[in-house]
Amino acid sequence: MKNLTYTFETSLPFYDFDAMGILWHGNYIKYMEQAREAFLSHYALTYKQMFDYGYAEPVTNLQISYKASLIYGDTLVMEITYKPSLTAKLAFEYKFYRKKDMMLMCEASTEQYFTHNGELSLNRPDFYKKWQEKIGVL
Amino acid sequence: MKNLTYTFETSLPFYDFDAMGILWHGNYIKYMEQAREAFLSHYALTYKQMFDYGYAEPVTNLQISYKASLIYGDTLVMEITYKPSLTAKLAFEYKFYRKKDMMLMCEASTEQYFTHNGELSLNRPDFYKKWQEKIGVL
Amino acid sequence: MKNLTYTFETSLPFYDFDAMGILWHGNYIKYMEQAREAFLSHYALTYKQMFDYGYAEPVTNLQISYKASLIYGDTLVMEITYKPSLTAKLAFEYKFYRKKDMMLMCEASTEQYFTHNGELSLNRPDFYKKWQEKIGVL
Amino acid sequence: MKNLTYTFETSLPFYDFDAMGILWHGNYIKYMEQAREAFLSHYALTYKQMFDYGYAEPVTNLQISYKASLIYGDTLVMEITYKPSLTAKLAFEYKFYRKKDMMLMCEASTEQYFTHNGELSLNRPDFYKKWQEKIGVL
Numbered sequence: 001m002k003n004l005t006y007t008f009e010t011s012l013p014f015y016d017f018d019a020m021g022i023l024w025h026g027n028y029i030k031y032m033e034q035a036r037e038a039f040l041s042h043y044a045l046t047y048k049q050m051f052d053y054g055y056a057e058p059v060t061n062l063q064i065s066y067k068a069s070l071i072y073g074d075t076l077v078m079e080i081t082y083k084p085s086l087t088a089k090l091a092f093e094y095k096f097y098r099k100k101d102m103m104l105m106c107e108a109s110t111e112q113y114f115t116h117n118g119e120l121s122l123n124r125p126d127f128y129k130k131w132q133e134k135i136g137v138l
Numbered sequence: 139m140k141n142l143t144y145t146f147e148t149s150l151p152f153y154d155f156d157a158m159g160i161l162w163h164g165n166y167i168k169y170m171e172q173a174r175e176a177f178l179s180h181y182a183l184t185y186k187q188m189f190d191y192g193y194a195e196p197v198t199n200l201q202i203s204y205k206a207s208l209i210y211g212d213t214l215v216m217e218i219t220y221k222p223s224l225t226a227k228l229a230f231e232y233k234f235y236r237k238k239d240m241m242l243m244c245e246a247s248t249e250q251y252f253t254h255n256g257e258l259s260l261n262r263p264d265f266y267k268k269w270q271e272k273i274g275v276l
Numbered sequence: 277m278k279n280l281t282y283t284f285e286t287s288l289p290f291y292d293f294d295a296m297g298i299l300w301h302g303n304y305i306k307y308m309e310q311a312r313e314a315f316l317s318h319y320a321l322t323y324k325q326m327f328d329y330g331y332a333e334p335v336t337n338l339q340i341s342y343k344a345s346l347i348y349g350d351t352l353v354m355e356i357t358y359k360p361s362l363t364a365k366l367a368f369e370y371k372f373y374r375k376k377d378m379m380l381m382c383e384a385s386t387e388q389y390f391t392h393n394g395e396l397s398l399n400r401p402d403f404y405k406k407w408q409e410k411i412g413v414l
Numbered sequence: 415m416k417n418l419t420y421t422f423e424t425s426l427p428f429y430d431f432d433a434m435g436i437l438w439h440g441n442y443i444k445y446m447e448q449a450r451e452a453f454l455s456h457y458a459l460t461y462k463q464m465f466d467y468g469y470a471e472p473v474t475n476l477q478i479s480y481k482a483s484l485i486y487g488d489t490l491v492m493e494i495t496y497k498p499s500l501t502a503k504l505a506f507e508y509k510f511y512r513k514k515d516m517m518l519m520c521e522a523s524t525e526q527y528f529t530h531n532g533e534l535s536l537n538r539p540d541f542y543k544k545w546q547e548k549i550g551v552l
Contacts, residue, residue, distance in 0.1 A: 164309065171429055
């Protein structure tokens with residue numbers, strides 16, 4: 001199976017910085033969701049589509065490791081990697097870099113399970129299998 | 139008609155302060171919603187109840203005037219005043235004080251209209267009229 | 277004096293929507309700050325620069341009027357207009373449109389005063405006068 | 415060494431719920447910071463105090479495991495446990511329960527390292543040692 005990585009950059013709004021003058025650590029959880037949305041949109045699978053099929057993908061596990069702190073004016077480079085599997089879950093890894101020197105600021109990972117009309121899905125939904133084939137990760 | 143005021147205090151979480159070391163001005167919009175929830179809960183009318191009747195009350199107008207800045211460690215005193223009327227809207231005024239000297243930090247006001255199943259309500263809903271009578275503001 | 281308008285668009289992250297399935301009204305206060313940052317960056321005057329001169333520009337007044345609600349999947353078009361004046365303040369107006377039909381969703385305005393090392397500035401700072409001349413609004 | 419647990423409850427504001435009608439998973443990172451503030455305040459050691467000694471305690475690792483979803487109207491019970499050690503770090507574990515049936519909704523943990531004037535502290539600061547003795551965890 002082949003990992004798939006998508007990279008993009010973003011400026012950081014003033015209101016995301018804390019009273020220490022650094023990016024508040026909790027904001028990475030927003031950037032991780034943005035990164036998933038950007039990845040899935042880039043590979044033509046949106047949450048809205050999945051929702052229209054009756055599926056939701058709640059985050060079940062999340063892990064963040066902080067290396068250094070960003071300050072206001074820094075640009076953030078987000079790298080999100082999809083870790084494909086044959087189970088009914090979505091797994092992503094994230095690396096966040098400071099653009100000016102590509103220093104690694106933060107690493108993270110998430111797991112999401114599929115639910116269908118509120119019930120946990122034991123197998124991969126059909127639309128998801130097709131999507132995995134289309135993007136060529138299996 | 140009689141205004142009704144409810145006052146409570148809250149500490150301010152670290153993540154609500156910005157890189158200038160002061161409370162980020164945008165957070166008052168959260169405190170205003172918290173104040174409405176606290177007021178309505180105190181007077182036995184919750185958003186959940188209104189929602190169960192098929193009603194929603196979107197904010198249509200909002201105005202904030204900032205006087206001074208809070209710093210981390212300050213305690214906030216919120217004073218919310220309900221301005222009753224015979225029209226199908228909810229109007230509130232807000233005063234935010236710094237507890238240690240009761241200095242006025244911020245004044246604000248909001249207007250909300252009633253919608254029923256997505257349609258604007260031209261008249262006060264029955265449950266709302268009864269509530270106004272019960273709390274004795276008319 | 278000549279108003280100056282800057283327009284850009286943005287997708288809306290999942291976490292900005294509320295339990296009614298619509299964009300939570302309080303998030304516009306974030307978009308307004310983003311719009312100011314984008315405008316000032318486009319016209320080569322950043323908060324960081326102003327900060328380096330010892331100036332801050334706290335928001336003193338803010339007004340929002342809501343017209344309609346955005347849903348997840350909508351793209352937002354932000355239009356920010358700088359209203360130049362000869363006084364020591366920054367005034368902006370904002371219009372927020374739904375991209376697919378350019379329907380106006382929200383209108384807003386803000387005022388900010390200049391402070392220097394914590395003291396209110398009665399006159400326009402020199403760097404600000406020069407910037408107003410350079411962008412040709414006076 | 416003796417773990418120390420502090421428990422408190424809080425209502426959940428409307429704006430913390432997402433378009434699926436459930437508590438947005440990212441908000442737990444705010445509650446975890448609130449829990450640390452409440453714990454440290456209860457045991458007479460505040461971030462402000464530590465800051466006044468020249469110390470900061472950035473979060474370096476964070477882990478969250480989600481079990482079930484809260485809905486609007488639920489009350490949250492937060493249980494935070496301090497895991498004392500002889501190293502220069504702060505370690506906490508968190509359990510979040512739904513009040514009505516005390517069902518476990520979410521488990522989490524964090525690690526923070528001490529920095530002094532921006533430099534990593536290799537040993538426990540003196541004020542921290544004294545605090546550990548005072549609360550009797552060693």
